[in-house]
Amino acid sequence: MQNLSARQNELIQLPIHSIIFLEGVAGTGKTTAAVGRLLTLIQQGIPAQQIFILVPQRTLAQPYREVTNDPDLPPGGAVTILTIGGLARRLVELFWPEIAESAGFHYPEVPPTFLTLETAQYFMAKLVRPLLEKGYFASLSLDPNRLYSQILDNLNKAAIIGIPYTEIGGRLKSAWNGSPGQLRVYDDVQECASLFRQFCFEHNLLDFSLQIDLFLTHLLPNPMVKAALNQQYRHLIADNLEEDIPVTHEFIRQWLPHLESALLIYDLGGGYRVFLGADPTSAYSLKDRCSQKIQFDASFIHDDPQRNLLEMMNCSLNDILPPSPTSELRTRLQTISQRFYPQMLDLVTKRICTLINEEGISPQEIVVLAPYLNDSLRFSLTNRLERAGIPVRSHRPSRALREEAVIRTMLNLAVLAHPQWLERVPLNKADLAASFFLTLDGLDLIRAQLLANSVYFEQNKKGKLAPFEKIAPSIQERITYRIGEKYERLRTWITEYASQPAQELELFFIRIFDEILTTPGFRFYQNERAGELVANLVESVQKFRWSIPPSLPLGAAESGLEYIQMLQEGVIAAQYLRSWEREASEAVFLAPAYTFLLANRAVDVQIWLDIGSSGWYERLFQPLTHPYVLSRNWENGKVWTAEDEQRVSQQNLSRIVLGLLRRCRRMVWIGFSELGESGFEQRGLLLRAIQRTLEIINQEQSNG
Amino acid sequence: MLKLPVDFTFNQSNLQDFLECPRRFYLGHVRRLLWPNREMSSESANQRRLQLGKTFHHLAQQKALGIADEKIQRQVATQSLEIQSWWQTFSEWWENSVNRDLNGDRYAETILTTGLSGSRLVAKYDLLVIHPEGDVTIFDWKTVTHPIPTKYLSQHVQSRVYPFVFSRAYAALLSGRKIAPEQVTMVYWFTADPFHPQRLTYHSRQYEVDEDYLIHLLTDILQRTDKDFPLTTNEKHCAHCVYRTYCDRRVSDKDEENRLDENDNPPLVFPEDWEQVSEINY
Ligand code: SF4
Numbered sequence: 001m002q003n004l005s006a007r008q009n010e011l012i013q014l015p016i017h018s019i020i021f022l023e024g025v026a027g028t029g030k031t032t033a034a035v036g037r038l039l040t041l042i043q044q045g046i047p048a049q050q051i052f053i054l055v056p057q058r059t060l061a062q063p064y065r066e067v068t069n070d071p072d073l074p075p076g077g078a079v080t081i082l083t084i085g086g087l088a089r090r091l092v093e094l095f096w097p098e099i100a101e102s103a104g105f106h107y108p109e110v111p112p113t114f115l116t117l118e119t120a121q122y123f124m125a126k127l128v129r130p131l132l133e134k135g136y137f138a139s140l141s142l143d144p145n146r147l148y149s150q151i152l153d154n155l156n157k158a159a160i161i162g163i164p165y166t167e168i169g170g171r172l173k174s175a176w177n178g179s180p181g182q183l184r185v186y187d188d189v190q191e192c193a194s195l196f197r198q199f200c201f202e203h204n205l206l207d208f209s210l211q212i213d214l215f216l217t218h219l220l221p222n223p224m225v226k227a228a229l230n231q232q233y234r235h236l237i238a239d240n241l242e243e244d245i246p247v248t249h250e251f252i253r254q255w256l257p258h259l260e261s262a263l264l265i266y267d268l269g270g271g272y273r274v275f276l277g278a279d280p281t282s283a284y285s286l287k288d289r290c291s292q293k294i295q296f297d298a299s300f301i302h303d304d305p306q307r308n309l310l311e312m313m314n315c316s317l318n319d320i321l322p323p324s325p326t327s328e329l330r331t332r333l334q335t336i337s338q339r340f341y342p343q344m345l346d347l348v349t350k351r352i353c354t355l356i357n358e359e360g361i362s363p364q365e366i367v368v369l370a371p372y373l374n375d376s377l378r379f380s381l382t383n384r385l386e387r388a389g390i391p392v393r394s395h396r397p398s399r400a401l402r403e404e405a406v407i408r409t410m411l412n413l414a415v416l417a418h419p420q421w422l423e424r425v426p427l428n429k430a431d432l433a434a435s436f437f438l439t440l441d442g443l444d445l446i447r448a449q450l451l452a453n454s455v456y457f458e459q460n461k462k463g464k465l466a467p468f469e470k471i472a473p474s475i476q477e478r479i480t481y482r483i484g485e486k487y488e489r490l491r492t493w494i495t496e497y498a499s500q501p502a503q504e505l506e507l508f509f510i511r512i513f514d515e516i517l518t519t520p521g522f523r524f525y526q527n528e529r530a531g532e533l534v535a536n537l538v539e540s541v542q543k544f545r546w547s548i549p550p551s552l553p554l555g556a557a558e559s560g561l562e563y564i565q566m567l568q569e570g571v572i573a574a575q576y577l578r579s580w581e582r583e584a585s586e587a588v589f590l591a592p593a594y595t596f597l598l599a600n601r602a603v604d605v606q607i608w609l610d611i612g613s614s615g616w617y618e619r620l621f622q623p624l625t626h627p628y629v630l631s632r633n634w635e636n637g638k639v640w641t642a643e644d645e646q647r648v649s650q651q652n653l654s655r656i657v658l659g660l661l662r663r664c665r666r667m668v669w670i671g672f673s674e675l676g677e678s679g680f681e682q683r684g685l686l687l688r689a690i691q692r693t694l695e696i697i698n699q700e701q702s703n704g
Numbered sequence: 705m706l707k708l709p710v711d712f713t714f715n716q717s718n719l720q721d722f723l724e725c726p727r728r729f730y731l732g733h734v735r736r737l738l739w740p741n742r743e744m745s746s747e748s749a750n751q752r753r754l755q756l757g758k759t760f761h762h763l764a765q766q767k768a769l770g771i772a773d774e775k776i777q778r779q780v781a782t783q784s785l786e787i788q789s790w791w792q793t794f795s796e797w798w799e800n801s802v803n804r805d806l807n808g809d810r811y812a813e814t815i816l817t818t819g820l821s822g823s824r825l826v827a828k829y830d831l832l833v834i835h836p837e838g839d840v841t842i843f844d845w846k847t848v849t850h851p852i853p854t855k856y857l858s859q860h861v862q863s864r865v866y867p868f869v870f871s872r873a874y875a876a877l878l879s880g881r882k883i884a885p886e887q888v889t890m891v892y893w894f895t896a897d898p899f900h901p902q903r904l905t906y907h908s909r910q911y912e913v914d915e916d917y918l919i920h921l922l923t924d925i926l927q928r929t930d931k932d933f934p935l936t937t938n939e940k941h942c943a944h945c946v947y948r949t950y951c952d953r954r955v956s957d958k959d960e961e962n963r964l965d966e967n968d969n970p971p972l973v974f975p976e977d978w979e980q981v982s983e984i985n986y
Contacts, residue, residue: 045876047876047877048876049814049815049877066710069710069711069712069713069824070819070824071819071820071822071824072819072820073819073824074876075816075818075819075872075873075875075876076816076817076818076873076875076876076877077814077815077816077817077819077873078815078826093762094765094766094769095769095771096779097766097771097772097775097776097778097779098771098775105811107795108778109778109779109781110779110782111779111781224769224770224771227742228769270860344759347958412903427937441795503747504745504746504747506744506745506746507745507747508743509740510740510744510745511742513740513949514740514741514742516951518950520950526950526952528737528739528950531738531739531740531950532737532738532739534740535738535739535740535744536738538740538744538745539744542744542746545746604708682882
């Protein structure tokens with residue numbers, strides 16, 4: 001373990017049987033101390049399998065996972081590391097026979113089907129679509145997929161604060177003070193949420209909200225579940241409680257009296273996941289339940305100038321009289337300024353090169369942050385850095401499958417192999433040309449288009465491929481007979497497949513990949529990227545099919561078509577993780593600010609972009625839900641006003657800016673262009689606060 | 705020196721992969737390359753058995769947790785005939801064994817782990833029974849199509865890893881109580897032959913042999929470079945391998961038949977891939 005401070009050692013050495021609340025701002029070594037405490041527990045003979053580590057999201061478990069994988073750790077059981085969602089799911093799975101009937105499921109003897117966010121959205125779409133046609137939500141112009149996801153979000157919020165889902169509409173209505181038309185929208189929201197929940201009970205479907213509901217109302221009070229938890233686990237470490245949901249806090253509150261030891265960790269100034277239901281206030285209330293209360297104050301990250309910068313920014317953000325800036329401060333907050341956005345990005349790239357090549361800062365000690373990281377910013381900056389020879393990785397944990405050309409090709413081939421689908425999934429010649437280009441080795445784009453134009457035709461609303469020999473000899477020659485032979489192999493395979501009864505869509509993808517596309521002469525031959533993408537597609541199809549409960553049977557062809565339609569409409573985004581992006585860790589990191597904050601690590605240099613954007617503090621436009629009203633801290637019946645909106649914006653900005661500065665060791669660079677990415681002049685609360693801070697620094701310097 | 709993923713641990717399943725084909729180990733566990741293959745399809749026989757195996761293990765865990773038989777039985781009644789028949793014989797065997805092999809404190813789905821050769825070796829046990837006199841039985845439920853004779857079972861790496869890790873980690877499991885390898889028995893219980901479980905007794909000499917063997921095996925793997933993971937020379941291992949099109953080891957139907965007919969190295973691991981799945985937390 002790294003060198004520990006006296007305060008950290010003190011905490012680690014506390015008697016085993018202690019219930020501890022540890023608080024402190026980011027960078028004061030709380031998690032390091034908790035990891036030390038975990039090791040001490042194990043070394044003092046506590047069986048590892050009795051230790052439970054609870055974190056709000058998987059990434060925050062990394063330090064604990066690393067230490068439990070350490071080969072030097074004595075032999076023994078395994079520590080359990082879970083999120084509350086993971087625990088709820090595990091308990092529901094195991095104790096389903098105990099709770100299903102009393103919870104009201106229509107088929108308690110049949111195992112439940114767990115829904116992902118996407119499959120939940122699919123069922124929500126099925127239920128809500130007919131209502132949209134009847135005029136529900138008529139006053140809103142909102143992408144239907146966002147509409148479905150916000151209704152689900154409401155169910156989740158109700159579950160995590162522990163209120164009945166039937167109260168969603170009423171709560172939203174009572175806080176509304178705008179046009180009366182919106183009240184009708186909230187009624188529609190309630191009706192859809194209730195319909196969905198009813199549907200879940202009828203078909204044993206469990207979305208996240210219902211899992212959490214069952215956890216709180218049926219599992220926790222169940223004596224068998226209680227006994228199993230209490231027998232297995234005697235020690236709890238719960239980290240980043242401020243990022244967790246009220247149900248977690250309630251669970252801990254009930255569990256504490258039965259535990260031999262607990263270490264509850266709270267990050268002062270955190271609470272970045274409020275929009276996901278995190279509740280720092282409810283987390284902090286656990287402090288009273290702990291016999292030992294400890295606060296860490298000394299930062300392992302900041303030196304005096306950096307501390308000074310943090311204070312200055314805090315004052316600028318909150319209109320407080322600032323302290324005097326230290327002389328070094330000028331080097332700690334600097335700007336990269338240009339009139340136009342692309343030039344600013346050029347300068348940012350140059351600056352990063354200087355930091356790495358001349359000042360010896362390692363690439364992984366640099367992050368580039370913006371409130372959102374859209375594709376164009378990611379592409380522009382990644383491109384520039386790669387050209388300059390700088391290793392770079394971007395936060396893009398997931399990407400929609402249908403954005404990938406390989407996947408679009410697989411979908412086109414599926415439509416060709418199921419000609420009757422054409423009516424509902426159109427196929428055009430340009431798409432087909434791209435598919436030929438991507439699969440037939442040696443074919444260029446121009447000849448691919450020629451081939452598609454020559455062989456594809458539609459007959460009786462069915463798409464067909466003509467044999468190569470049927471096209472004009474002059475065109476055959478231009479395309480070449482070598483390509484013609486490959487095309488024929490593909491066509492024959494598809495024609496044969498189409499003449500048989502349809503198989504499950506996943507099997508179609510596997511077979512065509514296996515039997516044709518990965519054979520020599522085709523472009524997927526030993527093509528790892530295509531392999532990974534198709535494997536993700538197969539998995540996504542499977543998950544979709546497995547989410548269809550036995551009570552709603554769908555044939556192979558229907559479920560395949562349903563999947564493709566849902567994917568194309570974006571109901572199923574089929575997000576996947578690209579393994580070729582998972583690996584490069586010694587690289588400059590581009591990320592949205594929130595993602596970096598939740599990664600729980602500090603770096604030497606931060607570069608902030610888009611500081612004129614209101615995305616730093618304003619909540620997303622979500623007309624069907626409200627993260628602050630559907631919260632335990634909102635008094636039911638109170639009206640949400642413009643002042644409330646302003647107050648939370650201000651709070652969010654302070655929280656995020658101070659959070660970032662607490663995770664920065666040496667300097668912040670501000671990339672600023674007078675005209676933002678979309679060409680408009682920049683303004684906004686963050687820009688104003690930074691300008692104020694810079695003015696004071698400059699003034700002091702010129703005075704001094 | 706090999707660079708393994710940060711969360712990598714050795715277990716019987718990835719070691720078995722290495723022993724059958726170093727390349728498969730490298731692609732699957734070092735590179736973690738995803739590659740579409742027929743085994744992924746729920747229409748494949750192996751995938752079907754994997755799902756049946758998962759369901760069976762799940763029910764067995766519920767039973768060990770003390771969920772009432774009639775409640776489990778109601779779930780079983782909605783499952784396939786295979787599961788129903790497995791469950792019936794399992795319940796009978798359980799009933800007959802309560803006062804014998806199953807007599808004692810029971811721990812279902814327990815993970816134990818030990819450091820070895822600068823890495824971690826993990827084993828997940830379907831059921832551990834600590835008998836009143838201090839002896840221990842390790843149970844492993846096997847849902848493969850045919851029972852496997854003891855002479856083959858004892859050669860499987862699982863039969864080395866499980867009692868070895870258990871003997872090392874036992875003290876930590878039960879607050880410092882020590883155990884001699886002689887007190888450990890490993891029982892493979894086959895759905896295909898429920899009333900004749902295969903018993904492998906353990907002893908100190910075997911423990912030493914296994915320790916030596918596993919140290920050598922892990923060291924051998926860890927000292928390799930990315931280029932030292934050749935394709936297997938025994939192409940029969942390719943028949944059900946997920947990478948067979950990637951490696952261009954396409955197998956004709958006839959080869960597959962040969963593979964099934966010969967049955968000279970019965971697969972023990974893949975239908976129980978459950979272990980791999982459930983070792984992942986969250
Ligand atoms: S296909 Fe054969 S050679 Fe390739 S990884 Fe699998 S077992 Fe090894």
